[in-house]
Amino acid sequence: MDYLGQLLANGLVLGAVYALTAVAFTLVYGVVRLVNFAFGELFMLGAFLTTSLMLPEVRLAGVIVPMPGFPLPVAALGAIVLTALIGVLVDRIAYRPLRNAPRLAPLITSIAVSVVLQSLAQTLWGAEELRFPEFYLATLPPVVLFDSIYLSVMDLVVMASAVIAMAGLSLFIARSSLGRAMRASAEDQTAALLVGIPVNRVVAAAFAIGSGFAALAGLLYAQTYGFAHSSMGFLPGLKALTAAVLGGIGSIPGAALGGLILGLVEALGSGYLPNGTAWKDAISFVLLVGLLYLRPQGLLGKPELNSAGRGSLLGGASEFAGGWLHTLFGRLDGGLARLAAAGPGAALAFLAIAAVLGALMPSDYWLRILTMVVIYGMLASGLNVIVGFAGLLDLGFVAFWAVGSYLTSILFVLVLKDSFGVAPDDIWWLLYLNLPLAGLLAAGFAVLLGTPTLRLRGDYLAIMTLGFGEIIRVVAINWIGLTNGPMGIRDIPAPDLFGIPLGSPRAQFFFALVLAALVVFAIARIVRSYVGRAWVAIREDEEAAEAMGVPTARYKLYAYAASGFVGGFVGVFYAHYQQYISPLNFSLFENILLLMLVVLGGLGTFLGPFIGALIWIVFLQLALDLPFVQAYPETRFALLGVVLIVLMVFRPQGLAASARVSLIMPGSRAKGAA
Amino acid sequence: MRAPTPAPLLEARRIVVRFGGLEAVGGFDMAVARGAIHGLIGPNGAGKTTVLNVLTGFIRPTAGELVFDGEEIGGLGVHGVARRGLARTFQNIRLFGVMTVLESVLVGGHLHFSASAPALLFGTRRSRGAERAMVARAHELLDFVGLGSSFADRVATTLSYGHQRRVEIARALMSAPKMLLLDEPLAGMNAVEKSEIADLVRQVRAQGIAVLLIEHDMQIVRSLCDHLTVLEYGKRLADGLPEAVLADPAVQAAYLGRAR
């Protein structure tokens, strides 16, 4: 009973934090139908700003800045107002130009905003945790309930703040004209426009309130756990999104309920399940995936929200017209488009250039970097099959990559070497067997994960795949018997061919190049056929595709399988190249990075993913020569995020906007070909 | 015993469709004969598109039976119905963005491709042959709908409205259907274009493909259709030969009473 009571109390505190953030997601979703992934980062900003305002001085970007040293309530208020302003600003800059854009565009933009905010926060406040200052209420003795449940005064403050904030919001929505307008827009945006509700003001208000709520949640969280950190918003953000979906995204009481349920389930799960604390993150995501499968609209939500607007990223151009950026992109476009759309000729030329570069490159260091370009290009190509061609935003792609890497590492190191004492040299051929084997395994896995997502569209699809990706990561961390857990697997042998070691950087580069040629060739063969046409048809208009006799569910699974195959296939080489893997290699951030590379180079093109990878990874290295970047390496990620946002606003089709690969088998195009 | 008249190609019996409280179609019956051009007319909002959506599996009717070519097609779903030989166009043109005209038309032929993944990867002679044959067929159809091959490599959505309609028809014909369902294919066209499309529809019939045509232009309907069904408020108002149906006072009232 004591134990249970204590868990319940912890669950309520956690639930309050999730509920507040979930309200942010749900409020904005209700008004603009946007899953603003950046709320996790606004949560983090709330924590940092409060902490900073409470301190006498803070080191910002290495400079000591005097701070007012406010007491908690004043600092909290200041942080909430500042974060609300940042939220409105983000909406104004990054989302408002995309109001009528295809739905994938603002979703990807919000992911980019997340990356920008997190990188900037890390630049400003550093990579270390910032300790949350003592507040006098926190020094009071705990309150004892029923003789056995200890609740700190601050826990009570957390719950009370959440309740007050929720009550205030309900009152605001019920009573104020802006609140009523907000509810009207949530019900029906077009109708709201027609009756003259100033939608932009309503949206700005939703962002302000949502960001304020996220900030409040963040500072309460920081207060409870005693620190602020630049990546602290990531998991709570995902959990809050889960809570919002759980309650039925768009419904405010639903968000509160979802947050509470999630907090309690997590607290009870970590208390009662064997090794529960380690698995508690998986609990939330299993709940999410299960719920989306059984009842996508959530507990209190409306079913029609599970729909994708017609049209894809590539079809509809954004509203924005004119401007020098447009001209600039237009220039870049011509060249890149020709590259990315690449017929076989250009692909061969590309391959030849890469080969010459690999043969002549004097520096091992740069050879390694070029190898990374090829690896990331291949992975991005795999993701491109599902996102770029089939139009399904998959945020769990890294799982397939992980399957490939772990399969080969477990076989070589944990099974054969450690358990049977077989030297890797004796079984060098296993690598070549593992490549297709891991591809097939990952493809099977992809179909397994893809099946429950078939009924989902748009945002929900992204959220569910994200849940899968996180579950896989938590499993990789905790199933120590299989994966060695967070320690990772070491001493994975470098590739070897008939006893000839291929471990040198140059050999590895050419190995990667051969694989890349295979990957691009295979993808091109499949895409330039009726299968690719079916994928693109699904991406552009799923119902019309069905009417043409395309069994869209089956073809989506084919896209998952193809994408999974590439992920698993490349994963095998990745493990042997790095010679060490751990769950950290397969984080959601990697998935986001791959997505950004595909968008950068051009969704739905063959060489675009490689162009994106080349631009990004070479820039990542070259920028390191700048003293500023040496001091603040994260600014590079912020820049990538900014580029992505600008790209989405001005050119949602990616840099190679007019690139368009032919979907017809080479040599069949001409009229008289038959 | 078989009925003396040949069984109709498509038969819809007592179809009911409710959207929430609204009964869009209430107990509708229709039979389309093989090789006929069957007109479905009625004022705006009468439920014509809804009927077409029911026939093609887009809407699952609240009640009723659908038999196509002797087979119950009620629960088959959209692609199942397409597989049985029903092809359609859309009242609001729905072409696939970024695809060229040729690619769009080829998607219509999806049902006739069967190469396996390995066959595609290795580019077997058969898979190439199938692709070439379908491309040739697509070019033929582009000529047939009056577009010609010069349009083949244009992005379909950048064409003029009339041309987009023709691409949609070619795409639908590419599946080699037994029946073609056209939802207001003449809307927004001038007189010349209208008569061209009407000729096209006759040629489709000449190939033995039945046509269900939703159309408002009574002149065209009268000259083109073998049989007419009139819908009003989701109910069948009249059914029969065009001359007789259009002379029916009830039908005239329905059209005079409401602007189209």
Ligand SMILES: Nc1ncnc2c1ncn2[C@@H]1O[C@H](COP(=O)(O)OP(=O)(O)O)[C@@H](O)[C@H]1O
């Ligand atoms: N998906 C839908 N949901 C609700 N009502 C609909 C839907 N589709 C059509 N309706 C309604 O059904 C009626 C018939 O529409 P429709 O079949 O499009 O008519 P028509 O094609 O004859 O002009 C109209 O009142 C229309 O508003």
Ligand SMILES: [Mg+2]
């Ligand atoms: Mg209609």
